[in-house]
Amino acid sequence: MSEYRPISQRLTDYKPVELRPTGIYLNSELARCQDCGIPFCHSMGCSLYNVIPEINTEARFGRWPMALAKLLETSPFPEFTARVCPALCEGSCVQGIHEEPVPSRLIEWEVIEKGFDLGLMRPRQPQERLDLKVAVVGSGPAGLSAALFLNRVGAKVTVYERDLKCGGFLRYGIPDFKLDKDIIDRRLKLMEEEGVGFETNVEIGQDISFKLLTSRYDALILAIGARAKRDLVVPGRDLMGIHFATDYLTVQNKINSGELEQIPPSFSASGKKVVVIGGGDTGSDCVGTALRQGAIKVSQLEIMPKPPLTRNPDNPWPQWPRTLRTSTSHEEGCDRYWNINTLEFLASADGTKVCALSLQEVDWQLKDGRPAPIPKPGSEFQLEADLVLLAMGFTGPEPISYLEGKKLDPLGRLGPKVYLCGDAANGPSLVVRAMASGLNVARTLLDDFAPLALAL
Ligand SMILES: Cc1cc2nc3c(=O)[nH]c(=O)nc-3n(C[C@H](O)[C@H](O)[C@H](O)COP(=O)(O)OP(=O)(O)OC[C@H]3O[C@@H](n4cnc5c(N)ncnc54)[C@H](O)[C@@H]3O)c2cc1C
Structure with missing residues (x-):
């Protein structure tokens, strides 16, 4: 425990x-x-x-x-x-x-x-360098894993990151109360000592074109994450006080690290009633952050049904148990709602800011063979809110013209020199899966360019 x-x-x-x-x-x-x-x-x-x-x-x-x-x-x-x-x-x-x-x-x-x-985590430099130059675009867990592996077998690796600091969602998404950023910095220092190059504040596609990067390196690994946010297109969406969860969490993480001096007032939950839409991990991180900022009430809405307390018969061991999870943030104080659909954001008296949500309960029933949320007549209600956070996940990578027309093969190849990994390849998932994907693509790349190095 x-x-x-x-x-x-x-x-x-x-x-x-x-x-x-x-x-x-x-x-x-x-x-x-x-x-x-x-x-x-x-x-x-x-x-x-x-x-x-x-x-x-x-x-x-x-x-x-x-x-x-x-x-x-x-x-x-x-x-x-x-x-x-x-x-x-x-x-x-x-x-x-x-x-x-x-x-x-x-x-x-x-x-x-x-x-x-015990001092066992020392930099591990490769015994010899290969004639192989690799650019990794994106420094989340997928990109860092690929870079760590390729550098250790001798490739010359440079990681390009558009943010000021490396880490992807580890640094700018996940709150400090779950992952202290010193833990990331400690590792980045080791990787630098091992010989990995880092170029931060550089957006590939803007500051350097993908084409130019491809010409400068033998191979390119794209670990750009699944960053296209899922929106909630209902009336009132353009009112002030409605933000995407990751924008909100990023602001607080930047305040904590000193990267941002002052919290923009519309991103502060202080003295506000906060509603988080989306019942997953990101939503739960918003709950904990809003409470620390001084929210007076935090509610979290989920359109899916409340999970069972113990495994259902169709979810036996050794499958991952799809049971109710209560995070440390939930324990800190939050009202949780399930089977709730958002119909509309309601405006304050001056018509500019969000002041409440119009909600409706749903029943999950099979429709054309698939479970679908069916509105429950007469179940409409309103919930007051001065700050609404949309934590409904991501639809995939941000659209990049360079990727258009390129097809991903099962080993992560996008073309002769280009590889894709992490959430960008597999959809939004978990740190452990992003790391595994980064390693797998790095192995494929090595097999393509320097198969003998794998035996070293
Ligand atoms: C709020 C939140 C909480 C989470 N909590 C957990 C958790 O508790 N446990 C867990 O296992 N998972 C969690 N996840 C999921 C996990 O963080 C992701 O699955 C994981 O970070 C994906 O790794 P990645 O390397 O593929 O992408 P990311 O971490 O998204 O990193 C992609 C990187 O690419 C950079 N980039 C993108 N385009 C460019 C470009 N053109 N040029 C340069 N750089 C670029 C981005 O700036 C970013 O740094 C959470 C996610 C979020 C959002």
């Missing part, structure tokens, strides 16, 4: 809410890992195929260097997933059939932090 700072304390700052696991707790939990004959946590669970029982065995006997080596065999950045991964591995843990799963995410946390504590 995770340990958290008390709510009264954590609402006064943006520091991480979850505490590093203690040794006593871990010792008892490590003893519960059965080192199963068929470890579903490897394959059904972890996209990186982390060899979890093997790592746990080394950790159980305090063999930290070996536990770390096993973890780093497959995971490029365990310090990120240890803090933000929903831990798909735990969803398929055998112990989880009858009791709590082994907390492999927390064990991963301890293994990687022990690695840093």
Whole structure:
């Protein structure tokens, strides 16, 4: 079980809410890992195929260097997933059939932090450099994973990032109270020492054309994320006080790091009634941020039905359990609504700002063989709001003319020199999947350009 700072304390700052696991707790939990004959946590669970029982065995006997080596065999950045991964591995843990799963995410946390504590996380330069120059566009977990891997096998890698700092959604989306940005900086420093080049504040397609970049490098990896936001096109959408969740979260992250001096008033929840539309992780991050900014009331709306407390029969182990999740932000204070559709944003007396939402309950029924939200007559109601945050996900990568007409093959190739990975290739997903995708594309690239290097 995770340990958290008390709510009264954590609402006064943006520091991480979850505490590093203690040794006593871990010792008892490590003893519960059965080192199963068929470890579903490897394959059904972890996209990186982390060899979890093997790592746990080394950790159980305090063999930290070996536990770390096993973890780093497959995971490029365990310090990120240890803090933000929903831990798909735990969803398929055998112990989880009858009791709590082994907390492999927390064990991963301890293994990687022990690695840093013991000075084992040193820069690993390649033994020799290959005649291979690669540009990586985008510095989220996918781009960073590809860069880390290719640099270590000897490619000369430069990462181009349009933001001022690297990290993608790790830095500008996920709030500090889930992932302290020092954790990203610590890793970026190591990568620089290993020889990875970083060019920030450079937008490819604007500051440098894709064509020029292609001519300067042997290969290009596009790790540009799925950044085209899903909008809610209902009457009143253009009123002041309605923002996309990621724009809102980015502002607060930039304030915390000093990249932005003052919060623009329309992005502050202080003294406001806040409604978050979208019941996922991004929505939950908005809830926690709004509470820290001083919102007087926060509500979160979801159009889907409330998930069950335990697995439904059509969702058996070892599948990921599609059950109700209550985040630390929800625990801090939030009204949650399910089966709710937004009909309209209502304007304040002067007609400029949002002041409420007109909502309606829905029933999910099969329509043409697919579940569809059917409005419940007479269920309309209004909810007051001075700030509305749209957290309904993303539709895919932002449109780029360079990508038009290019077809993605199953290994991530977009053309002879160009590769696509992470959320840009697979749709909005998770940090662990973005990392796995970055590694996979890097391996394909290496196989295409320098197959012998893989044997090094
Ligand atoms: C608010 C929020 C909370 C989340 N919480 C979690 C969580 O708790 N756990 C979890 O596992 N996942 C979480 N996710 C999802 C996770 O962050 C993403 O799946 C992951 O970051 C995708 O990685 P990526 O590298 O593919 O893309 P991104 O992280 O989106 O990075 C893409 C990068 O490309 C850059 N870029 C784009 N175009 C260009 C260009 N033309 N030139 C230069 N640079 C460019 C962008 O600026 C960005 O830095 C969350 C996402 C959000 C938005």
